[in-house]
Amino acid sequence: MNGRVVDRLTFLGTGDAMGVPRVYCDCEVCEEARNSGTNRRLRSSVLIESTEGDFLIDCGPDWRLQMEMTNRRADITDIVITHAHFDHIAGLPEWADACRWQGVRGRVYAPQEVLDIIQRQYPWIATHLDMIANDEGMTISGWKLTPWKVHHGFNGYSYAYRLEKHDFGWVYCPDAIGLTAEQKVLMDRLDLLILGTSFVHEEAEYSGRSVYDMREAAELVDELAPIQTIYTHMSHGVDLRQELDLPVGASTARTGMTIDLGNYTVLLPEE
Numbered sequence: 001m002n003g004r005v006v007d008r009l010t011f012l013g014t015g016d017a018m019g020v021p022r023v024y025c026d027c028e029v030c031e032e033a034r035n036s037g038t039n040r041r042l043r044s045s046v047l048i049e050s051t052e053g054d055f056l057i058d059c060g061p062d063w064r065l066q067m068e069m070t071n072r073r074a075d076i077t078d079i080v081i082t083h084a085h086f087d088h089i090a091g092l093p094e095w096a097d098a099c100r101w102q103g104v105r106g107r108v109y110a111p112q113e114v115l116d117i118i119q120r121q122y123p124w125i126a127t128h129l130d131m132i133a134n135d136e137g138m139t140i141s142g143w144k145l146t147p148w149k150v151h152h153g154f155n156g157y158s159y160a161y162r163l164e165k166h167d168f169g170w171v172y173c174p175d176a177i178g179l180t181a182e183q184k185v186l187m188d189r190l191d192l193l194i195l196g197t198s199f200v201h202e203e204a205e206y207s208g209r210s211v212y213d214m215r216e217a218a219e220l221v222d223e224l225a226p227i228q229t230i231y232t233h234m235s236h237g238v239d240l241r242q243e244l245d246l247p248v249g250a251s252t253a254r255t256g257m258t259i260d261l262g263n264y265t266v267l268l269p270e271e
């Protein structure tokens with residue numbers, strides 16, 4: 001029997017490194033996040049669910065809360081990491097402990113240089129997690145996944161991932177700025193671009209910045225023309241109560257928001 005299948009992406013967090021509200025900040029956006037919550041943002045991470053298995057991209061300090069919120073407390077065995085900054089990896093020790101208590105092994109996938117930093121930061125976690133280098137690409141849950149290095153400005157380098165399955169191609173690039181032509185090659189003909197934009201318009205000196213703002217992102221979106229663009233990794237410089245001037249096809253992510261990743265036919269087992 002044939003059936004239509006849709007893989008699904010859920011935004012577990014859409015915030016920058018500090019999250020929103022920032023603990024030290026009394027600005028209007030942080031106060032709104034504290035008191036009502038349109039702008040409350042956990043650290044950026046996504047869950048991909050498919051009939052061929054589920055996985056996360058990134059595992060920040062809000063991982064435990066994110067697992068509680070989605071009721072996926074004990075069954076994630078695969079996590080892909082974009083880079084080794086704390087807001088993308090600080091949940092790994094907790095996940096490793098959860099694996100230990102359940103007597104299972106988790107699998108962490110990242111380029112080797114990212115795995116090396118993770119192992120330096122948390123030397124004990126390889127006892128419970130397999131560290132698997134994906135520099136040459138990998139397949140996970142039927143997705144062909146290709147990593148490449150992208151400029152992360154003041155913060156050095158990060159990796160972006162292109163994922164492809166059944167003619168649906170999308171990119172997850174939460175932490176980048178000033179991509180070179182070479183770093184944009186894998187961003188052509190996209191059905192979906194998920195891009196980090198920390199601010200609407202970041203006033204700081206360019207040399208001290210690390211993530212696109214929404215004005216620069218609009219130029220990138222114009223150039224790449226993905227069918228759909230979703231901004232994530234947003235700081236307290238983005239107020240989601242305001243109408244934002246976004247390019248055609250672009251929108252902002254919210255915690256818990258889900259997106260269909262393609263729509264294809266598979267052979268389903270007989271009932």
Ligand SMILES: Nc1ccn([C@@H]2O[C@@H]3COP(=O)(O)O[C@H]3[C@H]2O)c(=O)n1
Pocket residue numbers: 017018084085086087155210
């Ligand atoms: N080598 C580094 C450098 C920076 N960091 C943290 O990652 C954060 C990214 O956003 P930020 O606001 O620039 O703060 C950075 C450090 O906390 C980190 O975890 N490791």
